[in-house]
Amino acid sequence: MRIEEGLHLVMSGGGGFDLTDAFDCNVFLVAADGGWLMFDAGAGRDPQGVFDVLAEDGIDPSSVRHLLLTHGHADHSGGAAALRERLGLTVHAGAATAAMVSQGDEEGISLGKAKRGGVYPPDYVYHACPVDSVWQPDEVRRFGDVAVQMILTPGHSHDHVSYLVTTPRRKMLVAGDALFHGGKVAIQDIRDCDVGAICETVRKLATIEFDTLLPGHHAFTLKHARRHADLALQCVDRMQIPPSII
Ligand SMILES: [Zn+2]
Numbered sequence: 001m002r003i004e005e006g007l008h009l010v011m012s013g014g015g016g017f018d019l020t021d022a023f024d025c026n027v028f029l030v031a032a033d034g035g036w037l038m039f040d041a042g043a044g045r046d047p048q049g050v051f052d053v054l055a056e057d058g059i060d061p062s063s064v065r066h067l068l069l070t071h072g073h074a075d076h077s078g079g080a081a082a083l084r085e086r087l088g089l090t091v092h093a094g095a096a097t098a099a100m101v102s103q104g105d106e107e108g109i110s111l112g113k114a115k116r117g118g119v120y121p122p123d124y125v126y127h128a129c130p131v132d133s134v135w136q137p138d139e140v141r142r143f144g145d146v147a148v149q150m151i152l153t154p155g156h157s158h159d160h161v162s163y164l165v166t167t168p169r170r171k172m173l174v175a176g177d178a179l180f181h182g183g184k185v186a187i188q189d190i191r192d193c194d195v196g197a198i199c200e201t202v203r204k205l206a207t208i209e210f211d212t213l214l215p216g217h218h219a220f221t222l223k224h225a226r227r228h229a230d231l232a233l234q235c236v237d238r239m240q241i242p243p244s245i246i
Helices: 049-057 080-087 095-103 111-116 195-205 226-237
Strands: 002-004 007-011 027-032 035-039 064-068 090-094 133-135 140-143 146-152 161-166 171-176 212-215
Touching: 007 049, 027 146, 035 161, 064 080, 090 095, 095 133, 195 226
Parallel strands: 035 064, 064 090, 090 133, 171 212
Antiparallel strands: 002 007, 007 027, 027 035, 140 146, 146 161, 161 171
């Protein structure tokens, strides 16, 4: 789904726009350096789905050269292995995510608990994926005229990172599950979800300038995106926990 020139939504499930498989998170493509950066990989239950969307959008799959993961949860990283195998793209992640995704650590990414609880079907298969490039906290890399900074945003899970993507046109926060439209967060009863850390991450994100919010689920927003961080910050400042999408 073309959002505008250089920005596409190519996967999105039941917690979003029902573009691809119900379990997929929002997956965005950003034009960079004559190709595309992909942010997150969906659940991998329907590996063909994203290729159908790319075809509809007129995007040559081989031009998707980099995949950047926000965290290891299966709805964000489960599709990585198939994409890497089929496209030969470079997979990027923070160190904690890389350790779990490359090992296929189902308990680490809380997939074991999610299967036992019926959140994921018991026959869902997670495919471990080698991570080619591990980023340091706050590291900035350039892809042509696009700059990407990795920001540690733990809380929803211990390994969570977000990406601040600066293009000639926009300053975008690819927030994964750290911040959502309306100033919401994502709180789950999993081993590494930490409400205190979520609130600290809200404080950190509220210090960053961005105009576009591209979250892992629900609506994205193309203008005045800081208002969502400010709504979450208002809760935190009142010693309240921002509302959760879950
Ligand atoms: Zn998650």
